[in-house]
Amino acid sequence: MKTKKNSTIHDISKKLNLSIATVSRALNNSSKVKPRTKAKILAAASELNYQQNHVALALKSGQSKIVGVVVPFLNHNFFSSVIGSIENTLSKENYHVAIYQTHESYETEVKHIKALLNAQVDGIFLSASKETKDYGHINEVLERNKPLIFFDRKLNVPGTSSVVIDDFKAAYEATTHLIKQGAKKIAHFAGDFQLEIYQNRFNGFIEALKDNHLDFDKRFFYRTDQNVEGGIKGMKSIWQYKDKPDAIFSSNDFAVGGAIQVIREYGLSIPKDLLIAGFSNEPFTQFMETPISTVDQAPLKMGETAAEIFLKKIRKEENLTKENSIILNPTFFPRASSLKNRS
Amino acid sequence: MKTKKNSTIHDISKKLNLSIATVSRALNNSSKVKPRTKAKILAAASELNYQQNHVALALKSGQSKIVGVVVPFLNHNFFSSVIGSIENTLSKENYHVAIYQTHESYETEVKHIKALLNAQVDGIFLSASKETKDYGHINEVLERNKPLIFFDRKLNVPGTSSVVIDDFKAAYEATTHLIKQGAKKIAHFAGDFQLEIYQNRFNGFIEALKDNHLDFDKRFFYRTDQNVEGGIKGMKSIWQYKDKPDAIFSSNDFAVGGAIQVIREYGLSIPKDLLIAGFSNEPFTQFMETPISTVDQAPLKMGETAAEIFLKKIRKEENLTKENSIILNPTFFPRASSLKNRS
Numbered sequence: 290m291k292t293k294k295n296s297t298i299h300d301i302s303k304k305l306n307l308s309i310a311t312v313s314r315a316l317n318n319s320s321k322v323k324p325r326t327k328a329k330i331l332a333a334a335s336e337l338n339y340q341q342n343h344v345a346l347a348l349k350s351g352q353s354k355i356v357g358v359v360v361p362f363l364n365h366n367f368f369s370s371v372i373g374s375i376e377n378t379l380s381k382e383n384y385h386v387a388i389y390q391t392h393e394s395y396e397t398e399v400k401h402i403k404a405l406l407n408a409q410v411d412g413i414f415l416s417a418s419k420e421t422k423d424y425g426h427i428n429e430v431l432e433r434n435k436p437l438i439f440f441d442r443k444l445n446v447p448g449t450s451s452v453v454i455d456d457f458k459a460a461y462e463a464t465t466h467l468i469k470q471g472a473k474k475i476a477h478f479a480g481d482f483q484l485e486i487y488q489n490r491f492n493g494f495i496e497a498l499k500d501n502h503l504d505f506d507k508r509f510f511y512r513t514d515q516n517v518e519g520g521i522k523g524m525k526s527i528w529q530y531k532d533k534p535d536a537i538f539s540s541n542d543f544a545v546g547g548a549i550q551v552i553r554e555y556g557l558s559i560p561k562d563l564l565i566a567g568f569s570n571e572p573f574t575q576f577m578e579t580p581i582s583t584v585d586q587a588p589l590k591m592g593e594t595a596a597e598i599f600l601k602k603i604r605k606e607e608n609l610t611k612e613n614s615i616i617l618n619p620t621f622f623p624r625a626s627s628l629k630n631r632s
Numbered sequence: 633m634k635t636k637k638n639s640t641i642h643d644i645s646k647k648l649n650l651s652i653a654t655v656s657r658a659l660n661n662s663s664k665v666k667p668r669t670k671a672k673i674l675a676a677a678s679e680l681n682y683q684q685n686h687v688a689l690a691l692k693s694g695q696s697k698i699v700g701v702v703v704p705f706l707n708h709n710f711f712s713s714v715i716g717s718i719e720n721t722l723s724k725e726n727y728h729v730a731i732y733q734t735h736e737s738y739e740t741e742v743k744h745i746k747a748l749l750n751a752q753v754d755g756i757f758l759s760a761s762k763e764t765k766d767y768g769h770i771n772e773v774l775e776r777n778k779p780l781i782f783f784d785r786k787l788n789v790p791g792t793s794s795v796v797i798d799d800f801k802a803a804y805e806a807t808t809h810l811i812k813q814g815a816k817k818i819a820h821f822a823g824d825f826q827l828e829i830y831q832n833r834f835n836g837f838i839e840a841l842k843d844n845h846l847d848f849d850k851r852f853f854y855r856t857d858q859n860v861e862g863g864i865k866g867m868k869s870i871w872q873y874k875d876k877p878d879a880i881f882s883s884n885d886f887a888v889g890g891a892i893q894v895i896r897e898y899g900l901s902i903p904k905d906l907l908i909a910g911f912s913n914e915p916f917t918q919f920m921e922t923p924i925s926t927v928d929q930a931p932l933k934m935g936e937t938a939a940e941i942f943l944k945k946i947r948k949e950e951n952l953t954k955e956n957s958i959i960l961n962p963t964f965f966p967r968a969s970s971l972k973n974r975s
Binding site: 298299308309310313353354355362363364366369370372373376380385386387388389390392397400401404408517546549550553572573575576577578579 | 641642645651652653656696697698705706707709712713715716719723728729730731732733735740743744747751860889892893896915916918919920921922
């Protein structure tokens with residue numbers, strides 16, 4: 290198989306018998322090169338297939354038409370929906386969306402951000418890993434004059450923008466719903482409070498209890514990762530006492546998936562023995578024979594809004610470091626898993 | 633905010649009072665530059681922050697330490713599992729994995745592949761879109777001397793490698809299981825036959841029917857996309873006749889999710905009225921009150937094997953275009969949705 294090599298400025302220099310400095314200046318669109326010479330160089334560059342190298346062009350023009358999206362994981366429909374929406378909005382402007390996942394590792398997040406900067410991306414969308422406490426890599430993005438837009442999981446770094454939902458309100462609404470359905474002893478599957486979203490979901494939960502003069506039994510609190518295993522352990526933990534909870538408000542849907550496996554194993558039934566509400570509106574919550582009540586986090590609107598902030602900045606319609614803090618409205622979907630008093 | 637700019641060869645040339653040609657040659661590790669001069673240039677490059685630019689280095693060394701993974705969509709756990717496994721294997725070798733999704737569009741696939749080549753990635757892992765018929769973009773990868781490894785959805789292009797499962801065998805096994813459980817009139821939710829995997833799943837299904845002297849009623853055939861909506865339409869389609877099927881073998885799990893919604897609406901029960909088996913072992917198949925029988929496609933092994941082929945090629949332990957065609961063994965998981973005769 291024959292190898293097709295991209296040409297370099299050396300090839301252009303050789304072909305035109307011009308110095309490398311002149312060729313380089315022309316490709317950098319320097320005013321030091323005469324227009325006629327510049328035209329000749331650009332023609333040769335085109336002929337020699339030099340123009341096809343976006344990265345080389347990006348190194349010169351500062352625009353690669355690639356944006357990076359960095360998320361904790363891809364196997365959650367919420368994240369893939371946001372990404373799909375960013376892609377949808379930006380593909381109309383001919384941007385490519387390169388996706389990286391951190392698996393919740395701060396170190397991986399830093400590496401990916403640096404790799405994206407080195408790949409000359411035009412901007413970065415980030416949903417932070419739960420380990421991230423240091424903001425050096427975020428500031429590096431801003432120092433390189435690239436927009437950084439957080440979505441869902443934001444860090445409070447000056448100069449960045451963010452699109453999130455009102456997690457407090459969503460949790461307050463879901464909890465109030467459970468109480469209205471008769472729940473008095475509600476368990477909570479919490480996320481890592483290092484992340485604002487999980488702290489806010491917990492706060493909304495507690496506030497709803499207070500407003501309804503209900504106590505929170507700390508034995509019914511379980512901190513879990515967003516996965517099935519966490520829900521299995523969580524259900525076993527909250528069910529070990531003589532006194533049982535009558536509902537669960539979970540800060541994520543996957544833990545609900547796990548809890549349901551234990552509920553089945555224990556011979557319990559939903560919503561008769563236990564009301565359940567989750568968070569994220571993962572598609573499987575609808576598949577279940579007893580569909581699960583959950584909070585929709587407006588992923589399509591979130592992706593679209595984040596992409597529009599990027600476009601405004603890249604088009605210089607607003608300053609790179611002008612901070613947009615968009616809070617979208619979540620929607621609570623009551624379904625069979627928490628409807629004790631069906632009309 | 634102060635802007636940190638990457639330095640260029642111009643800055644190095646200026647600082648050392650050396651020609652751009654010499655600096656460029658030194659950075660290209662040319663033997664034409666004296667070792668002492670080269671050392672001086674590399675030191676200046678390092679000092680001026682030039683070395684931090686991977687892409688510039690990649691343009692010179694031919695190694696970016698980035699690989700690209702292109703998949704039809706990310707919201708299927710199968711694809712995110714394969715990607716996770718590729719990441720896991722390659723991160724040990726300090727590779728970054730940039731992920732792109734095509735949404736089944738050939739045009740998007742071509743654009744992404746070109747963007748990845750332009751970003752100087754070291755190799756590409758591809759699960760082809762169902763629209764892809766033309767192989768120009770695949771050949772371009774090979775012409776640029778980069779390994780291309782297909783997974784799950786392969787195209788038969790000389791010089792590429794692939795890691796797939798034995799879809800025929802998996803479908804044959806799932807269908808035989810349904811027959812052993814008493815099914816005589818099995819419906820099939822098929823994928824797009826443009827993709828070999830769906831053709832093979834159909835062929836395995838038909839072969840199992842034949843070997844058991846069962847006819848296939850073409851009215852019970854429904855071609856669907858891999859999503860819930862497809863399953864809803866499919867179930868309504870196969871249930872419209874007086875004569876009803878007694879089982880469904882679906883070539884994907886998401887259509888099963890959709891079919892179950894209709895089954896519930898119709899007041900039918902699984903496995904009493906209808907046996908069901910899906911394909912892909914999506915996590916939700918386990919969450920269900922009636923867990924769904926399905927085929928596990930060995931995503932972790934698939935990702936690891938594909939990554940190892942890449943490493944062998946990049947380390948030149950084998951020729952770039954030496955073709956590896958790995959066929960992994962799928963595993964059929966019988967669960968409650970198809971176990972009529974529970975022991």
